Amino acid sequence: MVDGNRKHGRATAVLAIAVLMLAACADVPTSGPVVAGNPVRDPGPPPYVAFAAASPSPGDEPAGIVDGFLDAMRAYQPGYETATMFLTPDAQASWEPMAGITVHRGARPSIEELDDNVIRMTIAVAGTVDENGSFEVAEPGTTREIDLQMAQIDGEWRIANPPEGTLISEDIFAREFESHNLCFFSPDLEVFVLDPVYVPINAQTATLLTQMLLDGPSEWLDPAVHTAFPERVALGVSSVPVEAGVATVDLSVAAQDAEPAQREWMAAQLACTLSGLPEVTNIALDSDGVPLLSQDQPTIPATIDERYDLQRPGTVSVLTAVQDGAVVQRQDNEYEPVPGALGDPADVLDIAVRPVGDDVAVIGDGGFTVRVGTLSDGAQPDVIYEGAGLTSPSWDRNDVIWAVDRIDDEGDLVALRPDGTELEVRSEWLKDADVSNVSVSPDGVRMVVVADGAAYLALVVHDTENRERVSVERPRRIGPAGTAVDVDFSGAEHIALLSEEKSDEPDAEEAEHREVDVYLLDIFGSVVANRGSVLDATSVAADATGGTVVATEEGLLLEHETRNRWADAGEGTAPVFVRETVS
Structure with a gap:
């Protein structure tokens, strides 16, 4: 945690970044969503010419003044000198252009002239950069209306109430910014x-x-x-x-x-x-x-x-799944049962593997128990928890086994120690939510939760005074519009998401198959890649190296190859990637 002075310094540094960026912005059209990651920077010269904003022209109409103001916010000058020329004297004194950045979709906001000399800007918000420098994705369909009061100063139209902060288009933001990681x-x-x-x-x-x-x-x-x-x-x-x-x-x-x-x-x-x-x-x-x-x-x-380093060298990912109630692993394109009890046809429904070692938590007994065993010996796994309808196990590096327990047809989060100790999960926003799926990041700090059909990124905070208490807080809606089906972390920086688009057609519910889209998101929740759709997909497993496997209602496994191409990966359900050390 940091004190207020340090936070103020962080905000100052971020605003300085915005200043430098806006100085270099250019109006070159591109396409695609805001993309985050950790791309390699091009050390060569920028492939654009810096944009120079024009000052107001005598006799400009109100709409022209607003257009000019939008253009001027793309080109920084000390104090946004050109942008302030479009404001009344009082507005020039009070405007805070570096209070934050709103990233909008489309080349520019729509403008509508209302009565009483008001210009309404309607913005399709893609996201915002807050005072600490973090990008937050806006929920799908988010719009913002800004009513600009126009006033005449010496016969010329000017804006009397500019918005706080600056506005920049999604295309320019994606072109001019790149994501780097603070560690x-x-x-x-x-x-x-x-x-x-x-x-x-x-x-x-x-x-x-x-x-x-x-x-x-x-x-x-x-x-x-x-x-x-x-x-x-x-x-x-x-x-x-x-x-x-x-x-x-x-x-x-x-x-x-x-x-x-x-x-x-x-x-x-x-x-x-x-x-x-x-x-x-x-x-x-x-x-x-x-x-x-x-x-x-x-x-x-x-x-x-x-x-x-969470992605330590010397390890490989092994695709693990369930076949006929037994745990199997892919070896040389063939599936082999794991040794012992878990490898025998039984009643395993889903599995989660400890981040370090070969311990495994399995949902069994028709979804009524969580059992803990290993993938390497023949011992029967021990029952550590009994529930009503358990699904979606996830084992984090803090040695907490998470699962969803459906009680009275509503899913609740359950957090367990491997010895069966149940942790108190504190989460105001999930109290009345119907949780269906959960996945914890490799660092144990972030969690993706599917609740009420939407995907959320949340923070996992362990109580320093009570080891058996944990909070799931600060939710952020992520991913595109649609009904979230399943989620999984792909390493520490990406998230795989299954999402089903609801149809408005009257017979949509009678469709023989469901078309489920597979997305790769960055850690902010923006779409990095659309990997096409898989019919009747029910669950997804992702690996830090980019591997993605989905399971379908028919018990088939499909593996992502390139773009929207999916290859047959055999039969099975509940896929998961297990990290193993190369000897």
Whole structure:
């Protein structure tokens, strides 16, 4: 968690990013949704010409003034000098252009002239960049109406009440911004938790990312992560120079109070955060000119430390599924039963595997029990929980087994320890919701929940004073419009989503087959890729390396190959990818 001063610094850094980005914006039409990820930056020159906004022309009508104001917000000048020319003197004094960014669909908002000299802008909102720099996807169909009061100043029309913040089109935002990850720690300091932020492609990225890292995590993520940097530590100089591949991070003198172990964690966070920059190969970490690293190692590689990397090298993904009530694994394109009791035809309905090791939680006995066993020996799994209609197990790295229990035809979240201890799940927003599916991210911090037919991204916060209490909070609606069917995390940065579009046709319910779309979302919930549709798809399994498998009502497994092409992957249900170490 971070204090208010640090949060203010984070907001200031983000606004500086917006300033730099808007200075470089160009009105070049592109297509497609807002895309987040961690793309490789192109070090070459930008393929566009900077847009220069025009000032108001004498005699412009109100609609022309509004159009000019929209254009001027795309091209930053100190104080948005050109944009303010379209405002009344009072509005110029009160307007806060850097209060946030609203990203809208379409080239520009629609404009309608109303009575009493009012211009109404209607915006199809794609998302917003909040004061902490996080992008939040708007719910499908979200619109915003802004009524601009027009007034005449010396015979010329001007805007008297501009909106707070700036407006930018989705296409330009996607073209000019790219996503990078700030790296924080899980509360136990065992793994990195990624906090993605957008930065302009041609910004001083190393400086901006370092400043944002020091300012702390986004407000949304803050309760669930830890940073090794002390609150009083800031950049000792105003930039992070990169010379011959070495980024020199000079911190304020307060960093010298950090113990050696804390310095190592600080360096690991920096190396992870800057690892996506091709111009940075090594990092030197100083404080007021005094090296903070050991004399034997004055710099460290700008790479993700394997000790904290969720996607550790030396592991492979093995497709695991259920056939005739038995757990099987794919080996050389053939399915082999796992050893022992779980590999015998029984009553297994669904499975979840512990992130580390070969322990497995299975839903069995017709959905009335959760059992815990292993994939490698013949012992009968132990019953740890009895429910009414259990589905959708997920085993997180905090050693919590999640599932949905359908009681009185309504799904509730259940959280269990492997010994059967039931945790208290606190979640105001899920109290009256019908939960059908759940998946926890590999870092254990985020959760995707399907509730009332919609997919939500939520934060998982473990109580530091009571180990048997956990909160699921801060929900954000994600994905396109439609009825969510199933979800699964694809590594720490992406989410696989099955979504069924409801038809308005009278006989839609009588259709022989359901057409279910398969989407890949980024961690903000924006669509990265539409992988086509699969008839009667019921569940999805995703792997960090990009593999995706769906199961159908007919008990078939289909594996994504390219674009919207799906290949036969055999028979089975409840697919899941199991990470195994390569010997």
